[in-house]
Amino acid sequence: MLHTLTEYTKEEAYIERVNGVLYFLKCPQCGTEHGSAMSPDLLPDSLTCFGSPTHEDWVKYKKERGLTNLDIATIVGITPESVKNQTAPSKSLPKWVVTMLYEWKM
Ligand SMILES: [Zn+2]
Numbered sequence: 001m002l003h004t005l006t007e008y009t010k011e012e013a014y015i016e017r018v019n020g021v022l023y024f025l026k027c028p029q030c031g032t033e034h035g036s037a038m039s040p041d042l043l044p045d046s047l048t049c050f051g052s053p054t055h056e057d058w059v060k061y062k063k064e065r066g067l068t069n070l071d072i073a074t075i076v077g078i079t080p081e082s083v084k085n086q087t088a089p090s091k092s093l094p095k096w097v098v099t100m101l102y103e104w105k106m
Helices: 055-065 069-076 080-086 095-105
Strands: 002-009 014-018 022-026 033-037 046-051
Touching: 002 095, 033 046, 046 095, 055 095, 069 080
Parallel strands: none
Antiparallel strands: 002 046, 014 022, 022 033
């Protein structure tokens, strides 16, 4: 899940204790991990997060912008079939998609 780029202090962030040994600093909005330590005091003082791009974000982005695979193919310089193939839910999102989604949420 993507969200707008947000900075949280350690106090605003979510700290999860795992197995009674490690503490994880997590984004309160999307749960992305931003560090781990043996003690909460050793965690970073803040985190900056925009989430992790998902295929659902890609579908929302295309719908919101009114873009078809042909439009995207023209922008990126590949074929519509290649857009469909590279953005298939079974595959991790290509870097050019992540870049478009990052710009979308900024
Ligand atoms: Zn986040």
